[in-house]
Amino acid sequence: MTAPDPSFVSFPTRLAPITVPIALGDRSYDIRIGAGLLDDPATWQGLPRASLATIVSNVTVAPLYAERLAAALAPHYGRVLRIDLPDGEAHKDWQTLDLIFDRLLAEGADRKTVLFALGGGVVGDVTGFAAASYMRGVPFVQVPTTLLAQVDSSVGGKTAINHPRGKNMIGAFYQPLRVLCDLGVLGTLSDRELSAGLAEVIKYGPIADEAFLGWIEDNLAALLARDPRALAHAVRRSCEIKAWVVGQDERESGLRAILNFGHTFGHAIEAGLGYGEWLHGEGVGCGMVMASDLSVRLGLMPPAFLDRMVRIVERARLPVRGPALGADRYLELMRIDKKSEGGEIRFVLIESLGRAVMRPAPDEAVRATLAAHTG
Ligand SMILES: NC(=O)c1ccc[n+]([C@@H]2O[C@H](COP(=O)([O-])OP(=O)(O)OC[C@H]3O[C@@H](n4cnc5c(N)ncnc54)[C@H](O)[C@@H]3O)[C@@H](O)[C@H]2O)c1
Numbered sequence: 001m002t003a004p005d006p007s008f009v010s011f012p013t014r015l016a017p018i019t020v021p022i023a024l025g026d027r028s029y030d031i032r033i034g035a036g037l038l039d040d041p042a043t044w045q046g047l048p049r050a051s052l053a054t055i056v057s058n059v060t061v062a063p064l065y066a067e068r069l070a071a072a073l074a075p076h077y078g079r080v081l082r083i084d085l086p087d088g089e090a091h092k093d094w095q096t097l098d099l100i101f102d103r104l105l106a107e108g109a110d111r112k113t114v115l116f117a118l119g120g121g122v123v124g125d126v127t128g129f130a131a132a133s134y135m136r137g138v139p140f141v142q143v144p145t146t147l148l149a150q151v152d153s154s155v156g157g158k159t160a161i162n163h164p165r166g167k168n169m170i171g172a173f174y175q176p177l178r179v180l181c182d183l184g185v186l187g188t189l190s191d192r193e194l195s196a197g198l199a200e201v202i203k204y205g206p207i208a209d210e211a212f213l214g215w216i217e218d219n220l221a222a223l224l225a226r227d228p229r230a231l232a233h234a235v236r237r238s239c240e241i242k243a244w245v246v247g248q249d250e251r252e253s254g255l256r257a258i259l260n261f262g263h264t265f266g267h268a269i270e271a272g273l274g275y276g277e278w279l280h281g282e283g284v285g286c287g288m289v290m291a292s293d294l295s296v297r298l299g300l301m302p303p304a305f306l307d308r309m310v311r312i313v314e315r316a317r318l319p320v321r322g323p324a325l326g327a328d329r330y331l332e333l334m335r336i337d338k339k340s341e342g343g344e345i346r347f348v349l350i351e352s353l354g355r356a357v358m359r360p361a362p363d364e365a366v367r368a369t370l371a372a373h374t375g
């Protein structure tokens with residue numbers, strides 16, 4: 001007898017599937033959340049049919065789930081091509097993008113070819129950018145397989161690759177046709193990656209929903225234990241908040257920047273250490289502690305808020321102290337951030353629970369935050 005698939009063991013299919021719509025005019029789409037979605041024929045209804053579907057995944061995720069996805073797609077497409085990328089943040093680059101373009105061209109992919117991004121945020125971001133640029137745009141579907149990708153990266157249409165100088169520096173806004181969050185696939189995720197995903201879940205509390213922050217605090221043990229109902233609620237509420245934000249400001253002319261809470265510091269850590277050393281979620285967790293410190297330092301929030309954020313980030317098994325890159329290096333890396341204007345760094349800060357603002361901060365305050373939370 002073969003060993004049971006851990007995704008079926010951990011996640012019973014009796015969890016009712018739910019749909020979170022994201023309203024973007026003619027680019028509107030649904031985020032579907034449920035257990036066993038990959039194997040449900042209803043999942044694929046209403047997607048464009050074509051002679052070729054391409055599953056873009058990576059060498060870790062493809063052996064786990066690509067066959068199931070290919071079998072589900074086979075009835076609807078003339079041919080299902082598979083592209084397995086190298087795994088890891090260090091491969092979110094031009095070379096990997098080229099791999100996709102080379103294969104698509106070699107296999108005769110045309111403008112109707114539908115790309116399916118099967119993987120975490122790295123696969124999703126690279127595949128999305130490939131979809132945005134191959135023949136000036138082909139349709140794509142997000143099939144996120146990490147918690148982080150289900151609660152954040154698969155939703156909202158930010159696609160990108162990294163540059164050695166800065167995160168996500170080359171990319172495009174390009175929306176998927178649908179997002180399919182099969183909770184069952186979270187059963188095979190490592191504990192470290194689960195915690196990384198929790199960082200982005202936690203983020204939604206202070207920026208948009210005080211009650212959700214309280215719910216996360218009350219349910220952190222259940223989330224870490226992968227309780228299906230707790231994970232389902234975390235994915236649903238996160239997607240609702242992200243859909244609400246993106247629906248108002250698709251291209252980050254204002255409000256959407258709140259989703260960057262913790263990211264100015266976090267991206268500096270990721271780039272400063274070299275991509276892949278710290279996970280994105282780890283950078284965000286620690287970055288939220290630093291941004292909370294800055295919010296307190298600038299008089300926006302009381303000190304108890306910082307204590308609360310340190311506690312929740314620690315309980316999620318995420319780092320609360322950044323690496324000792326040196327304040328000058330942090331400042332240099334943060335100046336490249338996409339929110340900077342005229343060389344002035346702008347931080348997402350909390351001004352009351354559930355409400356974020358974007359503000360510049362005096363260098364001395366930032367240095368004090370770095371002194372308190374790095375090394
Ligand atoms: N576009 C956006 O809005 C957005 C939002 C947040 C993060 N991001 C980006 O997302 C990336 C981080 O995504 P991530 O945390 O998913 O990392 P990731 O894509 O590197 O995946 C994490 C690891 O888990 C493995 N994996 C994925 N699914 C698995 C599964 N079901 N079972 C076992 N292993 C599995 C992957 O192969 C990888 O080794 C960063 O590049 C970040 O910048 C983008």
Ligand SMILES: O=C(O)C(=O)C[C@@H](O)[C@H](O)[C@H](O)COP(=O)(O)O
Binds near residue numbers: 152167200256263338
């Ligand atoms: O969707 C957004 O907007 C976000 O900022 C979500 C972030 O979690 C994500 O990491 C995003 O890729 C960061 O965006 P960037 O514009 O700072 O690269």
Ligand SMILES: [Zn+2]
Binds near residue numbers: 152200263280
């Ligand atoms: Zn992020």
